[in-house]
Amino acid sequence: QLQLQESGPGLVKPSETLSLTCNVSGGSISSRNDYWGWIRQSPGKGLEYIGSIYYSGSSYYNPSLKSRVTMSVDTSKNQFFLRLTSVTAADTAVYYCARRGTWLETYYFDSWGQGTLVCVSS
Amino acid sequence: EIVLAQSPGTLSLSPGDRATLSCRASQNVVSHYLAWYQQKPGQAPRLLISGASRRATGIPDRFDGSGSGTDFSLTISRLEPEDFAVYFCQQYASSPITFGQGTRLEIK
Numbered sequence: 509q510l511q512l513q514e515s516g517p518g519l520v521k522p523s524e525t526l527s528l529t530c531n532v533s534g535g536s537i538s539s540r541n542d543y544w545g546w547i548r549q550s551p552g553k554g555l556e557y558i559g560s561i562y563y564s565g566s567s568y569y570n571p572s573l574k575s576r577v578t579m580s581v582d583t584s585k586n587q588f589f590l591r592l593t594s595v596t597a598a599d600t601a602v603y604y605c606a607r608r609g610t611w612l613e614t615y616y617f618d619s620w621g622q623g624t625l626v627c628v629s630s
Numbered sequence: 631e632i633v634l635a636q637s638p639g640t641l642s643l644s645p646g647d648r649a650t651l652s653c654r655a656s657q658n659v660v661s662h663y664l665a666w667y668q669q670k671p672g673q674a675p676r677l678l679i680s681g682a683s684r685r686a687t688g689i690p691d692r693f694d695g696s697g698s699g700t701d702f703s704l705t706i707s708r709l710e711p712e713d714f715a716v717y718f719c720q721q722y723a724s725s726p727i728t729f730g731q732g733t734r735l736e737i738k
Binding site: 554555614618622 | 661663665667673674675676677680681686718720722723725726727728729730731732
């Protein structure tokens with residue numbers, strides 16, 4: 509059974525960079541059927557799709573965050589990563605990593621990590 | 631982007647009741663590319679329905695999704711105590727993927 513687990517600092521200072529890791533187990537991140545995504549949830553904005561990455565490094569970012577987001581993948585460690593620069597209090601949220609399919613009809617998220625709370629505060 | 635409006639914001643019902651949750655899209659959601667999720671406190675969302683009406687693996691048949699175009703619904707035929715949670719819809723017909731703001735299903 510596929511399992512995902514987020515990790516990273518729970519507190520980030522304003523203007524700094526948020527960095528999170530998602531560890532994938534029970535399956536290969538190099539699967540051609542899978543895209544790996546990040547979604548965040550805050551009280552004010554609900555669930556917000558950040559973007560997704562394929563094992564090859566091909567990625568898609570939500571235009572609302574595109575200027576500040578970078579995703580990457582390490583197939584040797586079965587991990588993928590999120591970097592969000594120039595954070596503000598508005599980036600405070602629970603961040604989830606999740607899996608979706610590669611075809612448009614499978615762009616729903618069927619496996620999720622438990623989520624990690626990131627607070628932006630000085 | 632497609633904006634999803636869920637209603638009602640909160641639904642108060644009793645175990646055994648029938649629940650109907652609505653998800654209305656600001657634009658046509660082609661090919662029924664709409665999913666429903668359930669989220670309980672402190673947990674990640676769990677996929678219930680994809681393709682507007684296809685139950686995910688292990689989801690009981692009391693959960694039924696329907697709709698097309700801009701109007702979709704999730705019906706829970708007979709509420710069990712474990713069904714009281716927050717429900718989200720998500721469209722994946724158009725980039726970026728977007729979610730509704732959620733409907734809270736609470737015990738009356």
